[in-house]
Amino acid sequence: MGKTLVEKIWDAHVVKSQEGFPDILYIDTHLIHEVTSPQAFDGLRKRGLPVLRPQQTVATADHNVPTLNQHLPIQEELSRYQVDMLTKNTSEFGIELYGLGHPYQGIVHVIGPELGITQPGKTMVCGDSHTSTHGAFGAIAFGIGTSQVEQVFATQCLLLQKPKTMKIEVNGELAKGVGAKDIILYIISKISAAGGTGYFVEYAGSAIRSLSMEGRMTICNMSIEMGARGGLIAPDQTTFDYIHGREFAPKGEEWDQALAYWKTLYSDKDVTFDAVLEFDAADIEPMITYGTNPGMGVGVTQNIPAMTTLPASEQPSFKKSLDYMGFQDNEPVLNKPVDYVFIGSCTNSRIEDLREVAAFVQGKQKAEGVEVWIVPGSKQVEAQAKEEGIDKVFQDAGFLLREPGCSACLGMNEDKIPAGKYCVSTSNRNFEGRQGPNARTMLVSPLTAAAAAVSGKVVDVRSMI
Template sequence: MSKTLVEKIWDAHVVKSEEGFPDILYIDTHLIHEVTSPQAFDGLRKRGLPVLRPKQTVATADHNVPTIDQHLPIKEELSRYQVDMLTKNCAEFGVELYGLGHPFQGIVHVIGPELGITLPGKTMVCGDSHTSTHGAFGAIAFGIGTSQVEQVLATQCLLQQKPKTMKIEVNGTLNAGVRAKDIILYIISKISAAGGTGYFIEYAGTAIQSLSMEARMTICNMSIEMGARGGLIAPDEITFEYVKGRRFAPQGEAWDKALAYWKTLYSDADAQFDSVLSFDAADIEPMITYGTNPGMGMGITQHIPATAAQPDSEQFSYQKALDYMGFKDDEPLLGKQVDYVFIGSCTNSRIEDLREVAEFVYGRQKAPNVEVWIVPGSKQVEKQAIEEGLDKVFEAAGFGLREPGCSACLGMNEDKIPAGKYCISTSNRNFEGRQGPNARTLLVSPLTAAAAAVTGQITDVRTLLNHPELA
């Protein structure tokens, strides 16, 4: 019987399936952090239960951590408390913790892949919606709630309804200045922030297959932003080459055995998807959001769509979003001054992202009206950036390379955007107050963010790429 990739992995992990009930799904790897785990550990404690399989649980501190002076006590009381509780809980229950000061510390969705914890064919969960990132390796990975975190800690299983499947194909060659972030923002702008609800999405097509692993992670990371349960990409030689030799990846004979299995992880040619969508890479230009959900995005040269053009049921919320952002119908965004540029988050904080930004800003200077934060996704990314001299390039441009953490992706730590200020951000969400109370967020790729950093305004990066004398 022909199967999709999702069905192959799902069926291989079903412990029990019964008509009319959710499947009992076995979870290979459980990632935890300081925000959604304290209540789960408390639940175990009250019930007198251990963590069933602590070696399949990996913890790190990321959401609440500062990105400056991490060697000092955390200033914010709640943040300090949550990080301290993670340390206490992991010690008590025997869970490996990559906390502040550990060479493997970082954003949970960055350290999993770079350490070789994330592997094809796995089921992976975390109390964080952007767990879909790990699907880039051909894994079923999705976010769970705190009560489910407790379930997995106690049983290594979850009750889950098998999702519907959607295939999204992107074929063709990407235009200059267009990156993975632009691809996913374009898709979401076309199908809306709810267009993937109820589905697990497989991304396919020549444009997707041409992407690096880090770019694929960016695509899968934002699957949740179209309402999907998760997203994944079939593993291939690019995947295998990335995984090989990483710290916790299989070695020797175990590698050969794993590789043979991974090569079977693809959707059969005649597999049936519940929905199939196709896009042409040539239609995508650098993207930017203008509203308060990731579906409110457009090509950077376009004008904001009119409120009257929206469905009647959405016009009130649409206008409310524009009012919050300080924008108007049919307004262009090119040339609009910005206040902050944030390059980081689990979407775009990997070494490839930092390299691209450094290459673009080399020899250039930050605009005087902009504050730029560059936040690596992990201590390993930070270390590599310093070894490659990227920190010196950033310093010369007037940028600051901070320490690893979720940072200004969300207002849960010290890195908040002030009220009313505009932030060009490489993160994944532009909700009201996401980066701080009344902060205004515009989502873009790292390359477009770098262009805004040096010009001080929303800029079509292609106008700079096309002028070698400005490079």
Template sequence: MSTLFDKIWDKHVVKSIEGGPSVLYIDKHFIHEVTSPQAFDGLRKRGIPVHNVKQVVATADHNVPTIDQHLPIKEALSKMQVQKLVDNCAEFGIELYGLGHPYQGIVHVIGPELGVTQPGMTMVCGDSHTSTHGAFGSIAFGIGTSEVEMVLATQCLLQSKPKQMRITIDGELHKGVTSKDIILYIISKISASGATGYFVEYAGSAIRALSMEARMTICNMSIEMGARGGLIAPDETTINYVKGRKFAPQGADWDKAVAYWNTLRTDDDAKFDVEINIKAEDIEPMVTYGTNPGMGISVNENIPSEKAIDEKEKPSFLKSLQYMGFEPGEKIKGHKVDYVFIGSCTNARIEDLRAVASFVKGKKKSDDVEVWIVPGSKQVEAQAKEEGIDKIFEAAGFQLRQPGCSACLGMNEDKIPAGKYCISTSNRNFEGRQGAGARTLLASPLTAAAAAITGVVSDVREMI
């Protein structure tokens, strides 16, 4: 009896090394400007071409500005990294979705929307949040720069098979509770290291009821609990999402692909190393208060008291609160925020923007909050404008920017000033992640939008 992970893994093993890793064939390799330059340098020094340019998808996302993308990039390092990607792709014959291209965007947003991401694949990128693509029932994970070089050169990777965990969420979510709340809840329960060494399959009626974009949010943050990646079995929702997209199979190839995709599920008697069961109705809108994604609570809960924390963890807990400017036992609801960032590979898809627009329509942002909405791709941006979402944001005082990773990480011009509080729909709240001294509270797009309107951390359920 096999798990979904076993079925995909076994199909892609080229060679097994006794007592060691396997040589794993990689179907799709995503690259961006941050982790690819040294890999290309390695190929150049050894005189090796890219093994198969058709299996490489390249885009610029981390370093790009999100205002005036038609102008030269101001930050010297960002400009150099983006230019290096342009040069490397030209030299090695890889098509690049760079600035100005209609397909440009965050790598983990463009893969699914273009139909590049498909069930049953192995997919890698020099970026930890490659786990996003697992929402389609694929084995997708982040790799290091030396591994990027290995895949460019051979289309294969040395990998040891990870342990497996299944997290089953059954029941119905409350109104105002989203997939972002599901994953923040899971991480708060098992900790930011609770799935280290595992690949996680998400299952259960609450998962099956989610849209593809919501499933991507969950798989995206698998990495935030230490997992190697996460995946969800493909079903009718998956197939309907992929159908008709730019790089999806067509005609007879489509029928053949769907027949295979329908076999991709965990067998009833398959065994996992760890099983976790969660009731959907126990989940409320979540918000983080600390400096790792496991430090999360329901919006109506208080930050834990010092007594509630294990002695070994107390020093890091107190250090985290000191950085955030919070006190043990403090209520988080009602706390003032300065910035709201809705974007990143976690929550910058059209569905996220639609949910926020629907909530803020006819409302105005709080005067002392700056709101940045950053679409995940040029296609999301175009769709938002076509649907008039940009006008709703404009009327609410929100700024719709151009696609990129933006304020998810302090690697471009969009940084949160030191000491300021930002409610962010991104995936990480580490010290300095959004800029030196920035204080990040992770939340869903709806919770972020509620804070934008009220100026404080709010329970969106009281406003819908």
């Protein structure tokens, strides 16, 4: 009997397995940031323990950092305290920190791949739910809680139940103007925000294979938004080409050895998944969310669902969500007004995203009354954007290119959307208050966000290409 990709990687990392007990799973790489690590470091201090393998831990500041004037002291007291504590803790415990001002600083799920730290066959964790991003490389990557952060610090292992496996296939060709973000929003809209609960998802099919590594990261990033433990894609030549030559990628003979192993990382043909879902790429159009969870999404040309089409048990929460958003059931999302456009987050802040937006807005102007924030995922992305003249394109269009950080993805720093305002966002969550108290969020792809920025309303980007 063959094995799934998840099973191959999992079984290779099990330190001990015993009937009726969780597995002891070895963790190759531990990523940390300023929000979920302080209590874990305090736990080590109280027990007089070191970080067992600090060389396998990578730290950066991202959630609480400002995205303007990063050379100045952080204004928000709590944000400043958390970033300062990360600096203190990493120094005390001997961990590499890519803090503010460092050329490698950025969103934790952006810097791992771009530095070559993220590699096929690894187990990777972080105190952040969107750690599933790294699964795009054929790795088992998932978010953990603060108590588990402490466990990894102390032992480089975790106690875990082996997850169920699900395969999601997307076959066929994507239409012009439809990208990776639309694929994952479409899948979540079809299976709901809880449809992947209990599973580790492997994405497959010709439409997935056709994506760049940056597109694949977008897909795996939002696996958590369907309730899954994580998501991954079997590595192939696209993966190997992306990793080759990066700062911390294997070199020389080590590269040859790594590559030989990476080429064995795929699900065997005779394997049985616990669940299998199939979708046709031709059915996917530019997507947008209308509610307060990522499963509440439709194609931009479609109407918000009618209340009467839902089970009676779901209608109260559905109405509550629409009331929060100021929408009505069975009405179109096209032409909804837009106040803010946010292009960034660990979902869509890579250089490919910025290039796509810049190519679309070249020679255009943002709509009057719309504020547009472009937040690169890392200092390297920011530098590359400036080197390619992308910053000038944004400036001419009236867009503001800020400095790297999580920014308006979450209301945890200075970049908040004002109450009652509508933000078309390339981030991953549209929960109530996610982008600021009473902010209203509509999740979209970078291309759809760019179209909204120049139109001042929700539009079908296909009509503008």
